Amino acid sequence: MNGLGEISVRGVQKIYDPLGSPIHALEACSCDIPAGKFVAMVGPSGCGKSTLLNMIAGFDMPTSGTISLDGELLVDQQTRSRPGSDRVVVFQNGALFPWKTVVENIAYGPIVQGRLNRAEAEEKALDLLEETAGLGRIANFFPGQISSGMQRRVEIIRALINNPRVLLLDEPFRAMDTVSKSTMHEYLLDIHYRFQTTILLITHDLAEAILLADIVLVMTTRPGTIKLGIEVDLQRPRLKAMVVSDRFIELQREAIAAVHEEARKAFERGEKELA
């Protein structure tokens, strides 16, 4: 654990203006993500979750407001710190380079940052691949030759090799079947337990959010802001069996109520927009 990775979002507003009709994606959005915590963000589709994640990553800028990492300003309406290995994103559809082998993908960050030479980086990549996922045998495969579950694990290892302050997961398990998803949950819990890296996970799956996270942030419908922060007080290490515990069900009920209310608002607004 490096004790770093505290994110502070203050009064963030984001307005898109496609074809002259402004869309308020985020409005007065504020939240804190404590260092070393696993935070899940849930909310209706289009509420601005990915917009916020993209701003933290440095891909986008707010119209107003600030985002800081460990007290240092990351972005406001005038400045944007470039994306970097302190905030690595794992993408919804996967972004392993298909032209590089698994080990080359993992070793890529330390090589381009000039921290390690190729041989050292690949040795470290291989160690991490075997140690954290037991997947040393796929080191020389191309991403297209391995399953989507393996691809996700490799992508997470590719992020972790850089010792990021924050791991940003943008719905990485969305297209997975239930069994693969369950395996990935166990893998992610293990990774967080071992590395204690701050993790921000965007998801639509409330059970997934409660099982994995320390804090579940529920967002309102567009313009998105934080509606509710649910402290998940289930003990760690988390076990799959906890999903049938009374406390888990209670937390899930609370999250469902909050999300359902926002989803209904989003639906009604959609009806009005179509009318």
Place this chain on the structure above:
Amino acid sequence: MFLWFGLVRWTPFPAFNRLPDPLTVFLEWISPDPDYGISIFTPDYYLHIVYSTYRVTVSFMLALILGIPLGIMMGWKANFNAYAGALLDFLRPIPPLAWVPIAILIFPGDEPAVIFVTFLVAFFATTLNTLLGVRSIDLDYFRAAECLGARPKDILKDVIIPGAMPTIFTGLQIAMGAAWFSLVAGEMIAAQYGLGFMILESYNLIQYPTIIIMMATLGIIGYASSALIRGLGNKMVRWREESTGLI
């Protein structure tokens, strides 16, 4: 072949009767003493092949050297594309043969003029396919590279070039085919040697079997050159070939 043979030999239509049948062409092609002076045993046959191959190779290499970097820049940098793209869109619809008189006026002698018109079509095909290849790379790969600490030169080397490579090779195959197409037209107008020149010359001299021999030779060399690029492409984008089965 049978249809061709039948039309020439057994139908009463003069339009077909003037053509040589496949057997006559084949016998002429392999004759040590050809009636019309061109066969696999005559040095002139190879002289024409060498001239045409040389012109296509030079044109193709020039198109590759200039077209790939230009296509990459256009696909990568929006500002660059705003200028270069407009110019390219203006020039591209002009048929290559329309350039022949200008090329003859600009360049000394016939040779550079033929190479220039051959180069033009290969250049447009290479540039546009490279541009398409760069644009087809998923934005997430650029973002992933940036997250991992890649600088612009790393993104060029590790994302843009390998990501666009499959489309670039498709473009190179198209460029090679287009180069042969344009070369023959150019040689018919402004050359003293070459397969295109010989096709028109044989027509003028009523040496019809030679026309077919030259056409067949063009087909063989064109196919071989495309196969060469395809083979090279398969080696360069090995990850695509191997990314077929899941473990």
